[in-house]
Amino acid sequence: MPKDIRIIEVKRSIFEDNDKDAACLRAKLKEKGVFLLNLMSSPGSGKTSTLLALAKALSGRIRMGVMEADIDASVDAEAMAAAGVPSIQIHTGGMCHLDADMTRQGLYEFGLENAELIILENVGNLVCPAEFDTGAVKNMTILSVPEGDDKPLKYPLMYEKCDLLVINKIDVLPYFDFDLQRAAAYARARNPHIEILPISAKTGEGIEALADWIVAQAKSWREG
């Protein structure tokens, strides 16, 4: 099937270019002591509300900025700005993910001297963002209770690429058939090293533990 082969070749060259760009960006972040955390999930799993809860929990502990990636909307960046969190909006122009070059453009526009921690809220999508190294130091994904505990079976690459799995909306566990142990087992089958933190961005449960994890990772990156 020549059509398929052509697509795959183009994809491979894009991935190779991107890996080089990502490595360069990470070296620059290391030099500047900035910890970049790439946050990925399905649409509607609670990325923005988790970031708003984190901004409060991290206030006074680390200088935080947010980079919002959306196809063409700006509602998330507006929510961040309204909460007083320094943020920048990237429009992907229809694209389903960010690559390292787009991330670099956004970070330089934001200014690397303006934060010790920058969280990149990637496009809501469990497939494409996992394929592209953004240059982030660590990757995290959110799985929300209403989505179901079988997602690691169906979107394996996302779980393989992530250092941390946050399970959000645990306040609605009684209303859904979601088993925390089963979700954890499915995720660890994909990635035995993945760390797992259950939270509710709405009630605040687990947010302190998530803030602690981020501060420890940022410290280890700066000092390591």
Next chain:
Amino acid sequence: MPKDIRIIEVKRSIFEDNDKDAACLRAKLKEKGVFLLNLMSSPGSGKTSTLLALAKALSGRIRMGVMEADIDASVDAEAMAAAGVPSIQIHTGGMCHLDADMTRQGLYEFGLENAELIILENVGNLVCPAEFDTGAVKNMTILSVPEGDDKPLKYPLMYEKCDLLVINKIDVLPYFDFDLQRAAAYARARNPHIEILPISAKTGEGIEALADWIVAQAKSWREG
């Protein structure tokens, strides 16, 4: 930026080829009197449970088959088979969407003489599947209450391309800040012709209305 230009050119030629394949496939479906419905949504919005509820509601009314598209899992096709629904599994091999050629391959393998209605459960993703015409006669998307009512603002193309918006999990409306009127207004701002049906695949509420919509659309396609 020559790198971006190169990517866009490849994308355009893929889209043009795909549009031709999709038109051919629709002509074949018309000839055979088969109604193909493309179902798209975020991961975890309830595509599979809606299909299981529909299979019951449509039993005896129309001969239904299901084509499951997944990256590499088969859990959804197994659920369909366990419920006695004729189904076929397509593995996209890491790809984030189906195109018309992949859809055609799946349909021919399934056998067009084996159903009057085939529902294609696309990859869980609000971005890429909307970009590719699969050859389906109609497109529908599911938005589930826990995802939030702002999704049409953030994933506009999905709502522009769909004929029907199903709002699922209305049984948990009391536990989430989701406004049905607001969701409908955002969707109609993207697409004034979109039809909207609220359902709960869990309790069965609204499933009969959805089954009626599908039967009417299939009849109009066969006879139109």
